[in-house]
Amino acid sequence: MAVLSEGAGKINEDLVGFGYRSFWVMDGATGLWDVQLAGKSDAHWFVKEFDIYLTKNITKKSPLKDIVKKGVYYVQKKWQKLLDKKGIEYLPPYAEPSSSLVIVRFAKDYTEFEYLVLGDSVLSFIIDKNLSKVVKDKTLEKLDSKAVSILSSYLQKGYSYEVARKKILPILRKHRSLKNTPKGYWVLSFQEEAIDHAIYGKERINENARILALTDGFDAIISTYKLFNSYQKLMAFIAHQKELKTAYVLLRNIENNDPNCIKFPRLKPSDDASGVYMEIQL
Numbered sequence: 001m002a003v004l005s006e007g008a009g010k011i012n013e014d015l016v017g018f019g020y021r022s023f024w025v026m027d028g029a030t031g032l033w034d035v036q037l038a039g040k041s042d043a044h045w046f047v048k049e050f051d052i053y054l055t056k057n058i059t060k061k062s063p064l065k066d067i068v069k070k071g072v073y074y075v076q077k078k079w080q081k082l083l084d085k086k087g088i089e090y091l092p093p094y095a096e097p098s099s100s101l102v103i104v105r106f107a108k109d110y111t112e113f114e115y116l117v118l119g120d121s122v123l124s125f126i127i128d129k130n131l132s133k134v135v136k137d138k139t140l141e142k143l144d145s146k147a148v149s150i151l152s153s154y155l156q157k158g159y160s161y162e163v164a165r166k167k168i169l170p171i172l173r174k175h176r177s178l179k180n181t182p183k184g185y186w187v188l189s190f191q192e193e194a195i196d197h198a199i200y201g202k203e204r205i206n207e208n209a210r211i212l213a214l215t216d217g218f219d220a221i222i223s224t225y226k227l228f229n230s231y232q233k234l235m236a237f238i239a240h241q242k243e244l245k246t247a248y249v250l251l252r253n254i255e256n257n258d259p260n261c262i263k264f265p266r267l268k269p270s271d272d273a274s275g276v277y278m279e280i281q282l
Helices: 042-057 064-086 139-156 161-167 169-176 192-197 216-223 231-241 245-256
Strands: 002-006 014-019 022-028 099-106 112-118 122-127 131-135 199-204 208-214 273-281
Touching: 002 014, 002 245, 014 042, 014 273, 022 042, 022 208, 022 273, 042 064, 042 099, 064 099, 064 112, 064 192, 099 122, 099 208, 112 122, 112 192, 122 199, 122 231, 131 199, 139 161, 139 169, 161 169, 208 216, 208 231, 216 231, 216 245, 216 273, 231 245, 231 273
Parallel strands: none
Antiparallel strands: 002 273, 014 022, 022 099, 099 112, 112 199, 122 131, 122 208, 208 273
């Protein structure tokens, strides 16, 4: 198994967690409000609290969606206590913490696994050389592409990245306010109904499998920078290198050579990047 989680700044709002025969990858949404209520990063607080919950509960025999729903309730109660302590009665929708989520949980003999994907993180796998699949919800990606297009137009007019980013903040807040609504996108936050919209599945492994889970910051190596034209080729590269670090270095080199987001228009010069890659031989 290869694991990597690197923050683009001082605070890593991604998280990679592990339980018995299971793992999960989370990408906390960077705050768009003027203040952070849970330390330096509400997103970091959110993924850490959910990680604590999953670590304690992932081994339960309950359906995966039920476990996650109870986790939403668990973390929401802690968030409400935080708001009550600070005397806050109302927050704009875009100020509520949220995260993408990929969970993979295996049967005892590893001949079967189930998965749940919510938000814009991605899960890809190759099973027994016959089945290749990419599991990704592109709804949020479509909203982000609209914001990126407007950001890029400002950059082309000569605005600095910092100024252009401030100009599109109202758009980002509008999009964030659509989270967990029928007109928006579905993501892990404090609405249990969002879990019903997660992508869920089960797969059987007869001989071998390659499994890769990435947050969107790492997924940019394919979705934005096109360094690999398929997840199969990225997995082959990782398998050859026997680590995620080499792919991560390639990712950061591209971003460091385009700090103003001109060649590759995007919402952040660099984003937190996390992933898990594993191989199974039966």
